[in-house]
Structures are given as structure tokens and as C-alpha cells.
Amino acid sequence: MRRLEGRAEALSARYRSGRVGRAIGDRxxxxxxxxxxxxxxYAQVYGAIAALGSLVEASWRPHTILDLGSGPGTALWAVAEHWDGPEKAVAVxxxxxxTTLGAELASRSRHRWLRDTRWVEADLAETIFPESxxxxxxxxxxxxxxxxRDALLERAWRACRGVLVLVEPGTPAGFEVVRRGREELLAMGADQLAPCPHKGPCPMEGDVWCHFPQRVARPRFQREIKRAELGWEDAKYAYVAVSRGVGAGLPEARLIGVPRHGRGRIRLPLCTPEGIESVEITRRDKAALRRAKKLRWGAALELVEDRGDSKGQ
Ligand SMILES: C[S@@+](CC[C@H](N)C(=O)[O-])C[C@H]1O[C@@H](n2cnc3c(N)ncnc32)[C@H](O)[C@@H]1O
Incomplete structure (x- = not known):
């Protein structure tokens, strides 16, 4: 454990200052x-996939999965948690x-498709992507x-027969990569799925950037390695999911931050087709207030009534 701790620290330092590719030297x-x-x-990809919910056709399931820049296959494990029925996975x-460690991990999965993942040890630029x-x-x-990046996205989109999900850290820099990726994908004809409730330009500006939390447990070994006390963390991520013909419609709005609770009222920061809005729900509409109390950052929602005159505040 000690040696792993030392490696993890060194890795973090290198990771923060550059790319993982430069930080991983050996097993x-x-x-x-x-x-x-x-x-x-894993938690971040899980959060992005879970957000698809009813936004894709109810009968849609991915049978073939393509994980690009797979690392140890993190995203495949999130898929396994979410959908029954994948049959084939390719990890580049x-x-x-x-790839070695990813294959070892996958060999312990109860899912046959995950155990049988085809690990392609190659540069993304030199790989032909199978349709997935x-x-x-x-x-x-x-x-x-x-x-x-645009060229890679174009090839990834061409290989996509159903849904493409792009996830990055929930930092302003991660969000910018996602925002630009979304523009590129929509320009190629992709249909918006999540998180945006519209297909228009992203309205985020200034110190507002689109990101969401996914709670994840920290087992003891992780608390030790991270020198952390809390038994959980909220892993923040930015993401976009687009589809080729399997979308079931867009929500009317997305909750893009923590709801602010006051006495008899809740203020919701929302992204809507009209832009960023701050909507207040008051006890004048008890049913709406009850519903609003259950909403969590990241929720997709039908616009709750009683938007009153608070629009834009
Ligand atoms: C931050 S890691 C993420 C790994 C994994 N997807 C995950 O979520 O844990 C980024 C991965 O992309 C891989 N990668 C970056 N550029 C690549 C390229 N040109 N060809 C193949 N893999 C690449 C890196 O080697 C690294 O494993």
C-alpha cells in the first residue's frame, strides 16, 4: 500500500501538469x-450515462460499444452497470x-461481453473504428x-450508430473541450440528447460553466491514498451525449446548480431553450414546490409552474 501511495502521489503531480499518457510508465x-x-x-461516466434515462427511445440498448482512449476500460464498467445486453466491446x-491491466480486470467481470473486450493497443489516429x-x-x-480533436470526433461520429457520449472533468477547461466537441458534433448532424435542453449555441458565459456532481464512495484504500477523511466525494464532470436517430425528445430545462432553499420558496438555476434562468418556486403553488424540493443538481425537468416574474433574476 505504501508503495502504491507513493506512486499515486507522483502520478497526481504528473497528471495535473500534463496528460495521463505522459504519466503512466509501467504497471x-x-x-x-x-x-x-x-x-x-467511473462515477462520472456512470452519471453521464444515467442522465440519458428517458431521453433515448425506451427500447434502445447498445449491443456494440467502442471506448476510445479507454485507459483500463473505466467507461465499459459504467456501461455494464447501466445496460443489459451489450454483446461486443472494443477498447482502443x-x-x-x-490494456494489460484493463484485460485482467475485465476477465473478472460477470459479463461475458466485458470479459471478451477486444483491447486494441494503438494510437487513435491510426485505428479504424468499428461501427458501434x-x-x-x-x-x-x-x-x-x-x-x-475535430478530426477524431468526426471519425468517432462516423462510427456511431446510436449514441456518442463525451465526458471530461467538471472544470472550466474540461467544459470548454465538451462545449467545442458539442458544437462540432451538432454541426455534423448529431441530435442533442443531454444535458442541454436545446440544440442552440451554449449560453454559458463568464464564471458559469456546465458541470455536474456524481457522488462516489471512497473505500478505505482510497482514503489512505488520497489522504482524505470523508468516505465519499462528489466527482464533478462535464459531458455531452448526442444521438443518431435514437433520441426520444429533450427536457424543457436542466438544473445546472444547487437549488437555493428559502422559507416557502426555492430558487432553481436552469438552462432552458431561452438561455440561463433563475426560477423561483413559491408556496403559492404547493404542488410545484413539493416537486422542486426533490430536484437535485443535474436533473432534467419539465418547467415547473409558477415561474412568475422571477425570470432572469
Ligand atoms: C485520462 S485517461 C482516461 C482513461 C479512461 N477513459 C478513463 O476514463 O479512466 C486518457 C486516456 O486516453 C489515452 N489516449 C490519449 N491519447 C491517445 C491516443 N492518441 N491514442 C490512444 N490513446 C490515447 C491515454 O493513454 C489515456 O489512457
Whole structure:
């Protein structure tokens, strides 16, 4: 554990100052990634996939999965948690310590498709992507030099037969990668799925950026490695999911921050087709207030009544 702790610390320092590709040298580095980062990135992908909910056709299931820049296959585990019925997965990753460890981990899965994942140890730029129902880019697009991201997205989109999900850290920089990726995907004809309740330009500006929390438990080994006391963390992520013809409609609004509770009222920060709005629900509409109390940051919602004259405040 001590040695892993040391590796995790060194890895964090290198990771923060650059790209994972430069930080993973051998199996121990990959193990440190598993212990330090994988639980949070897993949670983030899980959150993005869970947000698709009723936004995709009820009968839609991904049978074939393509994980681009897969690391140890983090996103595949999130898929396994969410959908029954995948049959084939392909993971493209250029680092051998990750593909080796990823294959070992997957071999313990109860899901046959995950055990049988095809690990392609190669550069994304040199790989032919198989057509797939679900294409995942989890924390990998930002690792591609800026000038090559559009080309990668174009190839990823061409391979996508159903849903493409792009996830990055919930930082302003991560959000910018997602925002630009979304623009590119919509320009290629993709249909918006989540989180945006519209297909128009992103209205976020200034110090507002679109990101969401996903709670994840920190087991003891992780608390030790991270020198953290809390038994959980809220892993923040930015994401966009688009579809090729399997969308079931968009929500009317998305809750883009923590609801502010006051006496007999709640204020909701929302992204709507008209832009960013701050909507107040008061006890004048008890049913709406009851519903609003249950809403959590990230929820997709039908606009709650009683928007009153609070629009834009
Ligand atoms: C931050 S890690 C994320 C790994 C995994 N998707 C996850 O969420 O845990 C980014 C991964 O993308 C891989 N990657 C970056 N550029 C790549 C390229 N050109 N070809 C193949 N893999 C690449 C890196 O090696 C690294 O494993």
C-alpha cells in the first residue's frame, strides 16, 4: 500500500501538469491510476450515462460499444452497470500497462461481453473504428492536441450508430473541450440528447460553466491514498451525449446548480431553450414546490409552474 501511495502521489503531480499518457510508465503507475482516479472517472461516466434515462427511445440498448482512449476500460464498467445486453466491446488505448491491466480486470467481470473486450493497443489516429451502437470518449478528447480533436470526433461520429457520449472533468477547461466537441458534433448532424435542453449555441458565459456532481464512495484504500477523511466525494464532470436517430425528445430545462432553499420558496438555476434562468418556486403553488424540493443538481425537468416574474433574476 505504501508503495502504491507513493506512486499515486507522483502520478497526481504528473497528471495535473500534463496528460495521463505522459504519466503512466509501467504497471505500477497503471495500478496507481486504478486506485487514485478510476473510481471517480467511473462515477462520472456512470452519471453521464444515467442522465440519458428517458431521453433515448425506451427500447434502445447498445449491443456494440467502442471506448476510445479507454485507459483500463473505466467507461465499459459504467456501461455494464447501466445496460443489459451489450454483446461486443472494443477498447482502443495506446498504453500497454492500461490494456494489460484493463484485460485482467475485465476477465473478472460477470459479463461475458466485458470479459471478451477486444483491447486494441494503438494510437487513435491510426485505428479504424468499428461501427458501434455506443461510442465513448471518457477523459480522452482533452488529451488529443487541440488541432486534431475535430478530426477524431468526426471519425468517432462516423462510427456511431446510436449514441456518442463525451465526458471530461467538471472544470472550466474540461467544459470548454465538451462545449467545442458539442458544437462540432451538432454541426455534423448529431441530435442533442443531454444535458442541454436545446440544440442552440451554449449560453454559458463568464464564471458559469456546465458541470455536474456524481457522488462516489471512497473505500478505505482510497482514503489512505488520497489522504482524505470523508468516505465519499462528489466527482464533478462535464459531458455531452448526442444521438443518431435514437433520441426520444429533450427536457424543457436542466438544473445546472444547487437549488437555493428559502422559507416557502426555492430558487432553481436552469438552462432552458431561452438561455440561463433563475426560477423561483413559491408556496403559492404547493404542488410545484413539493416537486422542486426533490430536484437535485443535474436533473432534467419539465418547467415547473409558477415561474412568475422571477425570470432572469
Ligand atoms: C485520462 S485517461 C482516461 C482513461 C479512461 N477513459 C478513463 O476514463 O479512466 C486518457 C486516456 O486516453 C489515452 N489516449 C490519449 N491519447 C491517445 C491516443 N492518441 N491514442 C490512444 N490513446 C490515447 C491515454 O493513454 C489515456 O489512457
Amino acid at each position: 505500477r503507475d497503471a495500478m496507481a491510476y486504478l486506485a487514485q482516479w478510476m473510481p471517480a472517472t 488505448e495506446r498504453l500497454l500497462p492500461f 451502437d455506443l461510442v465513448l470518449l471518457a477523459h480522452s478528447l482533452a488529451e488529443i492536441p487541440g488541432g486534431r
